[in-house]
Amino acid sequence: MTSAPETLRAPLVVEFPFTRSLGPVQSAFLTGLRERVPLGVRTEAGRILVPPVEYDPETAAELRELVEVGATGTVTTWAWNPEPRPGQPLDTPFAWVLVRLDGADTALLHALDAPGPDAVRTGMRVRIRWAAERHGAITDIACFEPSQDGTAGAGEAGDAGAPRTHDGVFDAPVTGIVAPARLDYTYSPGRAQTAYLQALTEQRTVGERCPSCAKVYVPPRGACPTCGVATTDRVEVGPRGTVTTYCIVNIKAKNLDIEVPYVYAHIALDGAGLALHGRIGGIPYDQVRMGLRVEPVWTEGGRYPDHYRPSGEPDADYDTYKELL
Ligand SMILES: [Zn+2]
Known part of the structure; x- marks a missing residue:
């Protein structure tokens, strides 16, 4: 133990x-x-x-x-x-x-x-x-x-x-x-997100599966909001995933060194029951599409993927991600 x-x-x-x-x-x-x-x-x-x-x-x-x-x-x-x-x-x-x-x-x-x-x-x-x-x-x-x-x-x-x-x-x-x-907090992400953050330091993504409905939450919150039960079954997802939906950002954010326009997307990592957010790079912004298969790109010392880029696989069928929009 x-x-x-x-x-x-x-x-x-x-x-x-x-x-x-x-x-x-x-x-x-x-x-x-x-x-x-x-x-x-x-x-x-x-x-x-x-x-x-x-x-x-x-x-x-x-x-x-x-x-x-x-x-x-x-x-x-x-x-x-x-x-x-x-x-x-x-x-x-x-x-x-x-x-x-x-x-x-x-x-x-x-x-x-x-x-x-x-x-x-x-x-x-x-x-x-x-x-x-x-x-x-x-x-x-x-x-x-x-x-x-x-x-x-x-x-x-x-x-x-x-x-x-x-x-x-x-x-x-x-x-x-x-x-x-000014608001001063001591923030604790809790048990589930601590595991998620620690896995990210090894460039892995872990979620938690609901024992009742089997949905895999990424990032995990420790409980399934639908079933109201604790999620304890830890599962690794990704690293690849599918763009389920996206938007093109045309407004430059303060303190953010990214040229506009760029694409910000919902990405369903393989095995995850819901999509997380990420920037899409390595492809012209007007060629990003629903179903695009992507993989994470890490930068030196990064605590999470800098962005996702096309993996080169064929686009995913709509039926495989239509529940994850
Ligand atoms: Zn559930």
Whole structure:
């Protein structure tokens, strides 16, 4: 008996800058933060929404009436964050809080600087700690901090029962923001795909057969989605296969060093119960066809076939792959 090979794990980062323009309401809100003026928007029913939105969540009416609310507020709920991650508002443990600013009817999500979870409670009074340098972003609020004022409604906005209307006009308004998005994973492909990836390092392709319907999945996912049972019977497929369908790519992809036009195809490897994707090379793009027999081409150090090229065999009969389209 041999022990099961260890499942692969690797870091996976998905990262992109999200650029968005701001409408009049978000522009006023973020420019207001830069000027240390917290703004909300009044709905048709008279509720004050902070953070503000452009359209009434109940009636869908356009909302434009801005009001100034307090820089102090009340925690409505919270969760302790014991291990801050890079890019979060504070680099020491803190609480994520929803804060209803004085004068507002809804709550804003932000961080609360507190020594520990014992120092945080729903209903506690907090105030904005402004960032030293402000540029018109939610991070202009560095975080919230506990406030000793004790009474709801005693914010800097004055009488919180009647928030002051604000014209939302500032010099040099912020009209757009770039919000960096980053997702950090430790990715594990699982038992079945680990075996698939390890076989690829030997330039072999393995799938798994469903014990119920006998379909061979390539790449294997560990289970048959049709029968709902685990696939355990490992089978080697290919290396040759049949083009079942294809498309001609005419748009050059960024960071991809392939001249257009080229052909990207569904290829049913011999013995596989479904087709996988691959680029077709070694043949003019306008001569690629359904039924074309192909074989993989590996490049030095490649972790998967660079592309597939014609194997020189006669085309496959349609009946042999019509179930694999
Ligand atoms: Zn099955």
